Amino acid sequence: MSDARSGAGTSAPTVLRMILGRRLQDRRLGADMSLDDAAKALRVTSLTIRRLEKAEVALKPLYVEKLLQTYGAGQQEIDEFVELAERANEPGWWHAYRDVVPSWFTAYVSLESGAKTLRTYEPQYVTGLLQTHGYARAILRGGFPNDSEEDLERRVDLRLRRQSLLEKADAPTLWVVMEEAVLHRVAGGNEVMREQIERLLEVSELEHVSVDIVPFSAGAHVGACAPFTYFRFEEPELPDVVYSEILSASVYLDQRSDVAAHLEAHNRMSLLTSSAQSRALLHRMRKEYS
Numbered sequence: 001m002s003d004a005r006s007g008a009g010t011s012a013p014t015v016l017r018m019i020l021g022r023r024l025q026d027r028r029l030g031a032d033m034s035l036d037d038a039a040k041a042l043r044v045t046s047l048t049i050r051r052l053e054k055a056e057v058a059l060k061p062l063y064v065e066k067l068l069q070t071y072g073a074g075q076q077e078i079d080e081f082v083e084l085a086e087r088a089n090e091p092g093w094w095h096a097y098r099d100v101v102p103s104w105f106t107a108y109v110s111l112e113s114g115a116k117t118l119r120t121y122e123p124q125y126v127t128g129l130l131q132t133h134g135y136a137r138a139i140l141r142g143g144f145p146n147d148s149e150e151d152l153e154r155r156v157d158l159r160l161r162r163q164s165l166l167e168k169a170d171a172p173t174l175w176v177v178m179e180e181a182v183l184h185r186v187a188g189g190n191e192v193m194r195e196q197i198e199r200l201l202e203v204s205e206l207e208h209v210s211v212d213i214v215p216f217s218a219g220a221h222v223g224a225c226a227p228f229t230y231f232r233f234e235e236p237e238l239p240d241v242v243y244s245e246i247l248s249a250s251v252y253l254d255q256r257s258d259v260a261a262h263l264e265a266h267n268r269m270s271l272l273t274s275s276a277q278s279r280a281l282l283h284r285m286r287k288e289y290s
Helices: 015-030 035-042 046-053 061-070 075-088 093-097 103-114 133-143 149-167 190-203 256-270 275-288
Strands: 117-122 173-179 209-214 228-232 241-245 250-253
Touching: 015 035, 015 046, 015 061, 015 075, 015 103, 035 046, 035 061, 046 061, 061 075, 093 103, 093 149, 103 149, 103 228, 103 241, 103 250, 117 256, 133 149, 133 190, 173 256, 190 209, 190 275, 209 256, 209 275, 228 256, 241 256, 250 256
Parallel strands: 117 173, 173 209
Antiparallel strands: 117 228, 228 241, 241 250
16 A cells, blocks of 8 residues: 555555454464465465455455465364455445545545544645535535536535445544635635534534644644545554555555655644634634635
8 A cells, every 4th residue: 555546457445454464464473484485375376365464355265275285274264254255355335436536535535434543734725524515515626627517416425425424323533734825715605604604603613523723823734735634444454554645646645655755744734723722713614605
C-alpha cells in the first residue's frame, strides 16, 4: 500500500483481507521462510506471495491452506483461516456503486468502514461523512458536471450511506479539521449552506465527533495543503494509513515517517482553534445564510 496509487485491475481489498494478508506474512516469518520458500510450496512466483500478503489479490482458499500447512499450522487454525479468507473475498457493500466510483476510491471506503479512529483535514469542502444531501449533491454536481441525473444520485446515495458508520454502537471516533474557507464556499445556495452548518453544529455535540474550524486569522500554518484522512485500526496487524488525493488519482501512505508527519500536522492545526471558537464561528455563519 505504501506510496501506491490504486488503479484498475483488482478490486479494492476489504479490511479483513488486509488483516489476513498480514497474518499470512507473520506466519511465514514465524516459520523462518522467505518469499521464495513460500513460492516454491505453491509453485508460483515470489511476487504472488507478496501480493497475497499485501492484500493486492484475493485470498484463494487452496493457496491459503497450502501455505499454512507449509508454515506448520494446525488443522483447526487452517480451517478457521480459510473460512475467514472466503468471507474476506466477498465484495463490500460499496461494490454495488463501482460504476460511479473511481477504482482508486473504493479502497478508501473499505478503510473508512473498518477504522476505529479517523482524522481528516479539509481545506475546501465539508468532509463527506458530515455532508447533507443538498450539500453533497451540489459538490458532486460541480465535480462531475457531465454525469447523468441517475449517476449523480447514485454518487450522493453512496456518500450518505457511508455516514451510517457514525450511527453504529461501536462507531469510530471522527476528528475533523476544516478551514474557515469551507464555510464561505457556497454550494447549492444559502438554504443548503444553512442546513449544512446546522448539521455540523448537531454532530459536533456527539461524544465521538469533533469539528474544529481553523479561522482565517490563524494565517499560514503547517497543514495548509491538500486534504487528507488518517486511519487507525483496532487490529494490531494493520498499520496506520493516510489517504490523500489529487484530481484524478489518490495515494495511500503507511510508512511511519509519512503517517507521523500528517498526524503532527493535524495536531498542530487543532491547536489553532477550540471547540468553543469553532461553534461560535458556525453560529455566526448560520446567521449569515439565514
